[in-house]
Amino acid sequence: DAGVTQSPTHLIKTRGQQVTLRCSPKSGHDTVSWYQQALGQGPQFIFQYYEEEERQRGNFPDRFSGHQFPNYSSELNVNALLLGDSALYLCASSLASTSAQETQYFGPGTRLLVL
């Protein structure tokens, strides 16, 4: 049983460019959350998708957008990249019917470097 997978593992972009990160949830999971982990910081919640809709959003600008597909996989898009967007982007999946936070599984992340 594959866990949460993310692609690509690493990415280098320049300021002003756009980037798309991808996430496949753990088998059986229907909810995907995205987090940004800057260097020396803990993960910060970006948003959560369920039933192909954004269900919750953290304190991130509209440059950050997402999508969830019918197979529950998800994309995170960031437009007009800034140097400060350099971070590890983590995807986590869970089952909506299970509210316990312990059942949220994280992927290995995509490390984005903006030059």
Next chain:
Amino acid sequence: DQQVKQNSPSLSVQEGRISILNCDYTNSMFDYFLWYKKYPAEGPTFLISISSIKDKNEDGRFTVFLNKSAKHLSLHIVPSQPGDSAVYFCAAPDYTDKLIFGTGTRLQVFP
């Protein structure tokens, strides 16, 4: 504002001894806390949790203590093993169930 704080960025402990990782929080509405462990190139994995109705939860070598009056929790690892070397995050769900993470403590267990 940092609602969950881990003031020690790193901790070094000898194998076999106790590791104590600390976490403070400012939001008195938090009623559930989790600890995650993160190895390099891997995502955080859930380790142990505690509800505010308890002051202690134990799982094998790992024990979490909660002091609600001090808004403080700690994770004890006894005995520490080299495989415990990782970054540890404490976290709490806010009123919308979003996880709020601390900044993490890097634990190194040396032989």
